[in-house]
Amino acid sequence: MTTVAVIGCTHAGTFATTSILQHHPDWQVHVFERNATLSFLSCGIALWAGGHVSDPKKMFYSSPEQLEQLGASMHMRTDVTYVDVNAKQLEYKDLETGDTQALQFDKLVVTTGSRPVIPPIEGVNGKRVLLCKTWDDAVRIKETASQGKSVVVIGAGYIGAELAEQFSTINIHTTLVDGADRVLSNNFDKLITDQVEAKYRQHGVKLALGQKITKFTETEDSVTVVTEKGEYTADYAIMAVGFRPNTDLVRDQIDTLPNGAIVTDEYMRASNPDVFAAGDSAAVFYNPTGREDYIPLATNAVRQGLLVGANIETPTRKYMGTQATSAVQLYDLSLAASGLTQGGAAVRGVDTVSTELVEDYRPAFMLSTAPVTSILTWDPKTREVKGGQFCSTVDISGAANVTSMAIQSKFTIDDLANVDFLFQPNFDQPIYFVGAVAMKACAM
Template structure:
């Protein structure tokens, strides 16, 4: 069985590993444009803020590791053409310029995603930085040690983290977003209001509800122009979002409107013997029961493993995702799973919600702190559809509890009665997850 794996970040790495682990005799060829693989880009902001012990540890695998498993590694090879009908892959060796075409029995599309880069004047200038791969990380790390100010465009997870880390190492930061709140797609206003206060307390200028119109470089600085003003700094960092990198496969397999390749529960595409995983593909979003595009490393890893499980024959089904995620900003832990108000509105889903803010453990303890909890559910079926949490205490694992509740189609009534332990060091007699579920269950 000859298998071509096209692209090797998270989904590609785990696909190749799992295929070779389960099928040691398989002939697996991996094509990767870069000279590294498995880079954890979620650590870029942490590296910028001097919170990474060793940047080399931001890689969890290597070309050598996959070679030892039996893969043929074609690093620094750019795939220029793929014919899914004839199962052929054409690639250019970026070091020599040589171009070769090979045929395969099965093809795995793990080409990942690309940063959103709008067609705006000056956006490709030397003072505009992207935040995606290892080369981007090195450029940003090197320049941020030399500059005193930055404009960050995009207030989703990546932009929010970059802006925060730059501010805590005493850079003057402006954070721009077209939406009217920081993390507007990730959390509701009861959480984002508090985080916005923290940005302001740390000197970050928030330019929210503003659309970027262009970039102008002037000597050692760059000015970012929006529809409401202009902001000048030493550098600009783009963190607008991502799109699937699937242009090579257009009109060859079924896709979502944004280009994400649609797969079934075995990671098979609409074309026989062609699989897709990671940021190049859609996911099955359990809160809505529909295909969606949610580029997360956790999704990519699980999908990559499933490719390996199913490469020979359909064996293990995809369980779907809740898009569970978390971030730490200014000492606050923010964690969420499933839908929130913004996500439900975007997907035309009707939800109910309730919020409470108890101390996370008894007040007879010498210290405690509050947890802001919000739970979302279907008003007809009472099924749990989402939850979010904010606290100075590490409440990140609460999102995993909500994720399991959504995946297992639990109701708010069932979640309220789940066996969650009590011990004064850790929580209340009624854990805050159970407490917010009980509040929801009592709401008529």
Template sequence: MKVAVIGCTHAGVFSAQTILQEQPDWEVTVYERNDNLSFLSCGIALWVGDHVSDPKKMFYSSPESLASLGANMKMEHDVLSVDVDAKSLVVKDLKTGVETKDTFDKLVVTTGSAPVIPPIEGIDNKNVMLCKNYAHAKALKDIAPSIKSAVVIGSGYIGVEIAEQFAVTGKDVTLFDALPRVLAKNFDKTITDRVQKDYEDHGVKVQLGEKVVGFSGDNEVTVKTDKGSYTADIAVLAVGFKPNTGLLKGQLDMEPNGAIITNEYMQTSNPDVFAAGDASVV
């Protein structure tokens, strides 16, 4: 049995690991576009805030660990296209630029999620940063000691956590959200009012009900909203994530947001294709 696994953060790691433990004679190839796997993105804020003594603690597995189980690890390989019916895929080696075609009997889609990046003016400003994967985290960690101020856009879990750590390490922080409450999608008003007060008591300026409409600036970034403008050393965009499933669009049943629909066995509408993690929904 030949199995291809696309994406190897969390669901991909455990999928490959479980398959090889249960079926050690199967041929399992893992395709991952990054040079690392198993990054604990939930700990980015703690790392940036100097609560993690060693960056190695932000990972719990490695390519070598999966290879020792028998996986054929294709790190820094980007899957460009998938043909579910033909059971084939095209992949690019990001180090050499060489494209190759491979086949599979079973496919595991664990491509995760990607940050929502609104199509607004100046979104590609060098001082607008993301907070999702290891590369984003490393960039934030590296720049944190040299900045004095930050604007955080989005007051969901990711936004409030990074805003907290910037604040407790002495940065001037402004937290934005277009919604009327922080963590509005997670808690009721009784809780969010208390959370907002705690942030304000610690010096965070909380700007709610403001929609960001643009970014500008070179050495600093000016964030323009529908109610004013605010300047800081950096802006962190944390307005949410979406399933990263464009490779399979039109080939598998999906929710309107792109999440691949699966049954209780994680099978998709094609029984030879499985999906798990942020890319899927049961």
């Protein structure tokens, strides 16, 4: 009988385990998870803090019991302490009893996820400095939202941006700190982030941008975040500055990116073909650049996890890569994007140009309409679509999915400009804004 060891069970681990047992119900699958829960949707933490979650138990879509019913041997609250990839052996410790054991495996699935980036800053491990990743973190943040009167959120990416928004809507004095000079600088270009920053200011959020933190100082009832340019005191601070792959167990035994993300082939196999990786522990193939990249998103984790089961015995189904398609709602603004921004292209050394368009999403004769900001990023030589960003007070999330398919299919701006998009006054203009911005690009 084939024995599989799955280390880590959030999104990638949950879907990998499910997929393996669906394809091979007679295999012995051992799942190791440090926490007491699995499948936690951490994207809901900010919404829970702001009072927009009906039941926090619904932030979990699976459980140890469900995986056991499929046939998995679950080792919850268990830490894998050692892995020998070539010898196909691991050692693990029960965090409740302290007991240690070893397991011989035939296949190894590394779905250890990521851990928060914690910069080596004085005071960063203080009691009033919280993280935003796990269920335990979520509980502490929810308590902060119900008891605190002020907070400093550190990091203006998606997670920090959502936390700052939600805290400000429940009358908690909020300061948002980031070393970059714009909010969401890795996700959107300036034409859109300017609109987001205006919303923050309208809701009383203090923006402390372009500021690096030098230390934290705590008292009995407050924490002060000290930056190069100022000091910000609040009841709590929340670190949300990003994630790094949690792959120390195997990092020196298989090929990784410099940051530790495991490099896999298109069948999710690592450099050792009996080792598979998925989710935040793994690199992704980023279609806009045609290169390996590190993009920790639940969508990537789910798709990669499912492929582990399909390919764990025989290479069968290829990974199609990712465009890092994502969206966020901040106040009344809907923001969605796929692929490269102009800033992201510059960081990666990719030559692109961007075309911007602001126009109402439906005809002027309608009783109401609203402007949509569209930014299309494309290769000036091949004319291939490389990215799209959209922002409006109406739901424009579908535009990011359209752009994602265009990038994956290697559409040019000419192709995108001639797609058969619907027209109906309730929904859009005679020329859908995605097609319209592509037409503007073609005219350049």
